[in-house]
Amino acid sequence: MNQNESLITSNSFSNLSIKRIRELLPIARFRRELLYLIENHQVTVVIGSTGCGKSTQLTQYLYESGWAESGKCIACTEPRKVVVKSLAQRVAEEMGCTLGEECGYGMSFESCTSKTTKVKYITDGLLLQEMFIDPLLTQYSVIMLDEVHERTIATDLLLCLLKKILKQRSDLRIIVASATLDAEKLEEYFKVDQLSCTTFHLESRLFPVDVFYLSTPTENYLENAIEVCSSINKTAPADDDILVFLSGRAEIDECVKRLETASLRNIGSAPQMVALPLYSGLTLDEQMRVFQKVEQGSRKVVFATNIAEASISVEGITYVIDCGYEKVRVYNPYNRSTALVKTSISQASADQRAGRAGRTKPGKCFRLYTEAAFSALKAKSSPELTHSDLIQPLLFLKAMGIKNIVNLSFLDNPPTVQFMAALEELYFLGALDEMGHLTRPLGYSMAEFPLHPRLSKTLLTAAKFGCVQEVLNICSILTITTNLFIKRSSAEYFNSFYKFAVEEGDLLTQLNAFHAYLKQKRESRWCSNHCLNAQSLLQAEQVQQRLQQYLRKFGVYATSRKPTDKTNILKCFLASHYSYVAKRQRNGSYKTPEGLNVYIDKDSVLHEQTPTWIMYYEAETIGEKTYAKVVSVIEGAWLRDYYDEKKNTTGAA
DNA sequence: GAGCACTGC
Numbered sequence: 017m018n019q020n021e022s023l024i025t026s027n028s029f030s031n032l033s034i035k036r037i038r039e040l041l042p043i044a045r046f047r048r049e050l051l052y053l054i055e056n057h058q059v060t061v062v063i064g065s066t067g068c069g070k071s072t073q074l075t076q077y078l079y080e081s082g083w084a085e086s087g088k089c090i091a092c093t094e095p096r097k098v099v100v101k102s103l104a105q106r107v108a109e110e111m112g113c114t115l116g117e118e119c120g121y122g123m124s125f126e127s128c129t130s131k132t133t134k135v136k137y138i139t140d141g142l143l144l145q146e147m148f149i150d151p152l153l154t155q156y157s158v159i160m161l162d163e164v165h166e167r168t169i170a171t172d173l174l175l176c177l178l179k180k181i182l183k184q185r186s187d188l189r190i191i192v193a194s195a196t197l198d199a200e201k202l203e204e205y206f207k208v209d210q211l212s213c214t215t216f217h218l219e220s221r222l223f224p225v226d227v228f229y230l231s232t233p234t235e236n237y238l239e240n241a242i243e244v245c246s247s248i249n250k251t252a253p254a255d256d257d258i259l260v261f262l263s264g265r266a267e268i269d270e271c272v273k274r275l276e277t278a279s280l281r282n283i284g285s286a287p288q289m290v291a292l293p294l295y296s297g298l299t300l301d302e303q304m305r306v307f308q309k310v311e312q313g314s315r316k317v318v319f320a321t322n323i324a325e326a327s328i329s330v331e332g333i334t335y336v337i338d339c340g341y342e343k344v345r346v347y348n349p350y351n352r353s354t355a356l357v358k359t360s361i362s363q364a365s366a367d368q369r370a371g372r373a374g375r376t377k378p379g380k381c382f383r384l385y386t387e388a389a390f391s392a393l394k395a396k397s398s399p400e401l402t403h404s405d406l407i408q409p410l411l412f413l414k415a416m417g418i419k420n421i422v423n424l425s426f427l428d429n430p431p432t433v434q435f436m437a438a439l440e441e442l443y444f445l446g447a448l449d450e451m452g453h454l455t456r457p458l459g460y461s462m463a464e465f466p467l468h469p470r471l472s473k474t475l476l477t478a479a480k481f482g483c484v485q486e487v488l489n490i491c492s493i494l495t496i497t498t499n500l501f502i503k504r505s506s507a508e509y510f511n512s513f514y515k516f517a518v519e520e521g522d523l524l525t526q527l528n529a530f531h532a533y534l535k536q537k538r539e540s541r542w543c544s545n546h547c548l549n550a551q552s553l554l555q556a557e558q559v560q561q562r563l564q565q566y567l568r569k570f571g572v573y574a575t576s577r578k579p580t581d582k583t584n585i586l587k588c589f590l591a592s593h594y595s596y597v598a599k600r601q602r603n604g605s606y607k608t609p610e611g612l613n614v615y616i617d618k619d620s621v622l623h624e625q626t627p628t629w630i631m632y633y634e635a636e637t638i639g640e641k642t643y644a645k646v647v648s649v650i651e652g653a654w655l656r657d658y659y660d661e662k663k664n665t666t667g668a669a
Numbered sequence: 670g671a672g673c674a675c676t677g678c
Contacts, residue, residue, distance in 0.1 A: 096676065124678055141677045170677065264674065296675060322674055343674040356674065400676090408678090466678035495678095562678095604670085615670055638672050 034110050038076075041069035042219050047077050050216060054078070054158070057212045058182050059190045061202045064218030066371065070193050071162050072107050075135045078158050079111075079118075083189075084134035088157035093140040095168045096327060097123045104128070104137040111135070124466070125558055140170035144177075147416060148464055152181050153188075160191035164202075165364065166326065167399035167427075169409055175205070176426055177416060182211055196364045196396075205427055223374040225336075229387040237339045237384040238267060242274050244337050244382050245289065245317055249279075254287035256334035257316040259324060261369050263341040263358050268293045268319040275317055287315045294320035294328065299551065306330050325368055329375070336373040336381040338366060340389070344398075347405045348637070349437035351612040352595060354405075355637035362397040366390065402430045406438035407469050411447055414454040415463035421452075445473045445592055461570055466562070467491060473592040475563070476572070481588035482581070485574045486527060488567065490585070492560035493526050494633060497552045498645050499619050500529050512547035517621040520582050521648030523589060523633075525621050530556060586648055590631055590658060597631045597650065606630055606644065614644040622647045629655065 038044060043064070054060050064070050071092065078090050094100045104121035111119050120129035122138040129136060140161070147153065159178065164171055178190055192202055199215040206213040234240050241260050248258060262268050272291040279289040290310045294303060307330070310316050318330055322342050342361050347354050361369075366383065373379025383390060401409065410421060418424055421435060442448045447459035447469060454460060458476065465472035471491045478487035493500060499522075501513055516528040529546075533553045536542045543550035567574060590597070598606035598614055604626070605613045614635050616623050622630070633646035 139677065145678050166676095168676070264672090266672075297673075325675095327675070345674065356672085358674090412678095618671070636673080641670065643671075 034112075038073065038110060041073060043069040043073050046216070046218065047073075050074065051077055051081050053214050053216055054189050054191065057214045058186070058188070059192060059206045059211055059213040061199050061213065061215040062191055062193045062218060063195075063199055063215065064193070065195045065220035065222060067222055067375075068218045068220050070218060071103055072110065074160060074191060074193070075107065075137075076111065079135050083157050087155075089133060089155050090135050090158045090160070091143065091156045092135070092137050092160040092162055093143050093171070093174065094137060094162050095140055095166055095171065097126075097139055098327070100137045100139055101126075107135060107137070125562070140168060140174055144170055144173055144412065145466065147177065151416065152185055153178075154185075157187065158189040158191065160193055162193045163326075164192050164194040165196050165396075167397070167401070169400045169404060172399060172401045172426060172428075173409055173412065176413075176424060179206060179209055179211065179425075183209070196367065201427070205425070208425070222371060223376070223378045225370050225374040225379045225381050227370055227381045227383065229383050229390065230385060233386055233389065234384055238262075238271055238274070240384045241271060241337050241339065242278055244384075245275060246278055248335050249286045249289055249315060252315075252334070254313050254315050255332070257318070257330070257332050258335040258337065259330060259333045259372055260317065260319045260337040260339075261324065262319055262321065262339050264321060264343050265295050265297055267339075268295060268321070271319045275319075287313055289315050289317050292316060292318045294318050294324055294330075296321070296323050303328070324372065325365065329372070332376060333372055334377065334379045336370055336379065338369045338381060338383050340366065340383060340385045340393075344403070346403045347434070349405075349431075349434045351608065351610050351635070351642075352405075352437070352441075353612065353614075353635035353637050353642050360393055362395060363390065363393045364396050366393065399428045401426065402428055402434075404430075404434075406430060406434050407441055410435065410438045411442055411454075411459070411463045411469050414442075414448065415460055419453070441595070442469065444594065445469055447473070457570075465566055467495060470592050471495070474589055475567070476570070477591055478588050479572055481584040483585045483588055484567070484572060486580055486585050487588055488563055488574055489530055489556075489560060490523055490527050490589075492556045492563060493530055493552075494646070495559050496556045497549070498633060500526055500548055500552055500556075501619075502547050502549050503619075512545075513621065515546065518582075519625075519649070520586060521622050521630075522620050522646045523648045524582055524585065526646070527585075533557075586631070586650060587654055587658075589648070590650055590654055593631050593633070594655075594658065594662075596633065596635075597629060597655065598644065599652075600626060600628050600630075608635075612642060614642045616647050617643040617645045620645070620647045622649065625649075628652065 062070055075090050075092050084090050100121050100123050104119055105115055108115040108119040113119055116128040116130055117132050119135045120133040122129055122136060122142050124142060161171055161174055182188055203213045203215055245258055272293050275289055275291040292306050294306050306318050340361055341358055343356050343358050345354055346357050370381035373381050413421060447455060447462050449455055461476060462469050462472040475487055475491050478484040516525050518524045529548060540550045598608045601607055605615055607613055627649040629650045629652050631648045631650045632644035635642050635644055
């Protein structure tokens with residue numbers, strides 16, 4: 017895995033000094049001008065594509081010209097951890113310091129900073145979290161938001177809150193760095209609030225990429241993809257690798273198979289093609305295969321999802337083939353379900369994909385759609401905030417003292433119905449009162465937990481039910497995954513699954529597996545033998561330790577009654593998942609209070625059971641049907657008890 | 670009664 021600008025490694029320029037390499041970057045010529053603009057404007061928008069040096073150089077320019085004096089620090093945010101770490105390593109090297117001294121980084125579970133740190137790379141999410149301790153972010157003199165075009169929820173929230181902070185801190189400078197984004201929109205966003213803002217365009221140092229389109233639309237782009245691969249293979253030198261963007265796992269597996277067949281037929285006449293899949297569902301080791309060298313005279317063909325668009329950059333790609341589609345997770349606020357929807361990509365995204373071909377020399381991009389179809393694509397992808405569950409972002413904003421959320425200005429405002437759904441649920445959870453004000457201490461504590469508010473509420477009520485340790489463990493699991501088991505063959509899966517299965521359902525089954533893992537002291541062979549995902553289990557354990565620290569901070573101690581009553585654990589979850597219940601219908605489906613029909617997910621221990629009432633953690637729509645995941649059996653009587661209690665407490669108000 | 674984009678606190 018490699019990051020954009022760490023592409024310039026000291027190895028490839030070993031005969032040049034670091035100082036000289038820095039001077040050769042396109043951004044170097046504009047050093048004085050950029051510093052002048054930043055000095056004289058509160059916000060500077062810097063537009064420049066991958067490789068222009070903005071992420072590694074701007075921070076150093078600021079440091080060298082004294083912005084980190086008087087105890088302040090220069091921050092640069094990134095949406096992903098790998099990038100935070102590799103940038104910090106690179107810059108520490110350029111600055112000639114040990115990582116963690118003058119240049120350091122911060123991310124969850126792994127921070128590397130000290131009192132002397134002046135340049136700090138940090139995940140956008142962690143910078144938000146720092147606002148609980150220091151709401152005005154006073155330790156920073158300059159904050160650079162990088163990769164703003166990706167429009168992650170955290171970056172959008174930072175834009176929103178930094179605008180407020182700037183009004184109180186005239187000494188603070190913001191740099192908004194983006195590859196593609198209309199600068200006018202950003203300038204307007206800040207200028208509406210009377211903040212001084214300017215834009216600077218940087219040239220890129222990428223190589224040109226020729227783009228080709230289909231002359232007529234295709235019925236089956238998988239077929240086209242294989243054809244294009246074969247025709248490239250006939251003419252191009254064997255070490256020109258191919259990267260194919262597809263929408264998902266099924267398409268990728270299909271193409272890998274087809275290319276292997278096609279390549280076998282080719283023997284003797286053209287280079288052997290080695291098909292490699294790349295998507296996040298693969299284990300880390302499987303993903304790493306795309307970085308291995310293939311045999312001399314063979315050609316690498318990587319079939320990838322969006323993961324190759326920003327997260328993982330495969331080096332040595334000369335040809336990109338782009339199907340024009342991606343899968344997006346879309347939240348439905350009307351019934352609180354999510355769906356994975358296959359949609360056309362944006363023009364910005366198509367260009368980003370094409371750019372993957374021009375990293376080391378001129379490249380070519382074959383788009384498996386017509387030029388007219390490209391023109392019809394929307395210019396930008398829709399920001400994450402506009403199609404996501406807003407419960408957590410909204411609670412965070414409330415905790416930051418934003419009273420009237422609806423009047424808040426985002427770069428793109430989410431639909432009102434999403435706000436209403438989130439407000440309603442936060443009220444139900446007790447994080448907000450009737451007036452929509454944050455409750456204290458409950459609402460504030462819930463916000464501070466690095467968990468979905470539904471889980472933080474469950475955890476904060478667990479003491480009442482005498483099951484803190486169990487709920488803590490379940491929340492840790494759910495933060496990482498909805499299923500700790502790996503599906504190899506279904507026989508193996510179910511064999512292992514049923515060793516841990518309990519009749520109460522998936523929450524307690526997953527908990528059983530986690531407890532067994534903790535007893536085994538992280539034995540990875542044991543995990544594998546039991547079809548358990550070792551990676552997820554380890555991450556869940558880390559989360560558990562972190563959550564434990566938060567609990568201590570709030571004075572909740574992880575004690576449990578012994579033996580713990582399973583019923584209490586489920587009742588504790590029910591108290592915060594009241595809208596996530598469903599009753600069995602005659603046709604075998606289940607109906608939620610909101611009228612949504614759900615079916616029990618195939619991965620569930622309850623898949624072939626028929627309890628009258630179920631509670632679930634999330635609902636996922638696939639095609640025409642919606643499936644309840646992480647399902648537990650509950651009793652109708654619990655719901656009545658719960659409803660009566662709720663009526664007594666809120667009815668008095 | 671089916672199929673699983675990608676991050677992050």
